[in-house]
Amino acid sequence: GEEVAQTPKHLVRGEGQKAKLYCAPIKGHSYVFWYQQVLKNEFKFLISFQNENVFDETGMPKERFSAKCLPNSPCSLEIQATKLEDSAVYFCASSQGTGWQPQHFGDGTRLSIL
Amino acid sequence: GQQLNQSPQSMFIQEGEDVSMNCTSSSIFNTWLWYKQDPGEGPVLLIALYKAGELTSNGRLTAQFGITRKDSFLNISASIPSDVGIYFCAGRLNAGNNRKLIWGLGTSLAVNP
Numbered sequence: 001g002e003e004v005a006q007t008p009k010h011l012v013r014g015e016g017q018k019a020k021l022y023c024a025p026i027k028g029h030s031y032v033f034w035y036q037q038v039l040k041n042e043f044k045f046l047i048s049f050q051n052e053n054v055f056d057e058t059g060m061p062k063e064r065f066s067a068k069c070l071p072n073s074p075c076s077l078e079i080q081a082t083k084l085e086d087s088a089v090y091f092c093a094s095s096q097g098t099g100w101q102p103q104h105f106g107d108g109t110r111l112s113i114l
Numbered sequence: 115g116q117q118l119n120q121s122p123q124s125m126f127i128q129e130g131e132d133v134s135m136n137c138t139s140s141s142i143f144n145t146w147l148w149y150k151q152d153p154g155e156g157p158v159l160l161i162a163l164y165k166a167g168e169l170t171s172n173g174r175l176t177a178q179f180g181i182t183r184k185d186s187f188l189n190i191s192a193s194i195p196s197d198v199g200i201y202f203c204a205g206r207l208n209a210g211n212n213r214k215l216i217w218g219l220g221t222s223l224a225v226n227p
Contacts, residue, residue, distance in 0.1 A: 100206075
């Protein structure tokens with residue numbers, strides 16, 4: 001598609017439950033990025049992919065967070081055993097070519113942990 | 115994590131006024147991007163800068179990549195009500211091979227009609 005599509009728009013989970021977020025990048029874009037936006041507007045980089053390969057995972061919490069980009073499927077970000085502090089808006093972005101081109105963002109998934 | 119210093123944090127202006135905001139860093143960047151975010155939506159790219167000293171316009175918006183490569187500014191001329199939103203600077207460090215963006219904390223703009 002012509003836009004980055006993220007689903008669901010809102011996700012509510014009880015503390016300790018699993019949460020799974022999805023992202024379909026712009027068609028033809030080979031790089032996918034996940035960011036977490038928390039209070040005070042701060043964007044935190046989580047992970048990036050080049051096609052289905054992890055490119056940079058330096059921002060991923062080592063425990064509980066995992067992500068995949070499989071061929072012919074939306075990319076996914078999964079959080080196991082969610083905590084209250086995981087409440088945030090999670091944005092996916094994609095970039096074409098070598099990944100140095102600007103990143104184009106989806107509208108995010110708002111995750112609320114109760 | 116590393117952040118950019120973006121200022122001002124918020125602005126409240128009259129319609130028709132010009133606006134200026136900037137971002138600074140202690141590190142050298144090889145890319146500066148300016149985004150606008152409306153409530154409930156993702157950031158939308160306004161201007162991308164790739165070269166020190168580069169000055170680029172997009173309608174009433176003008177942005178520059180600082181000559182020291184450690185700063186950038188965004189100007190909006192003759193503001194209108196639909197300019198309301200949060201403006202973010204983002205950049206890529208001139209180090210290594212990573213493509214991730216480092217972000218400012220945003221400038222919240224309110225325009226009084």
